[in-house]
Amino acid sequence: MMSCLVSFISTVRGVGLINGRVALWLTKWMASWAVAFPAVLVVAPIARRMVMALTRAT
Numbered sequence: 001m002m003s004c005l006v007s008f009i010s011t012v013r014g015v016g017l018i019n020g021r022v023a024l025w026l027t028k029w030m031a032s033w034a035v036a037f038p039a040v041l042v043v044a045p046i047a048r049r050m051v052m053a054l055t056r057a058t
Contacts, residue, residue, distance in 0.1 A: 003036040004029055 007029040015021060 003032045007032045 008025050011021060011025040011028050015024065
């Protein structure tokens, strides 16, 4: 959802409210999702471990 929103806002800010913006946005979103999803799979477990280490009760 986040990559969807961010890519839409970036596309509209970059090209404006032109005809064909939905098709342009969808291609940009697919590309950003292809990067964002694997990145979350790698980064999320690392972030969870860091949070657990920082918030562990002593």
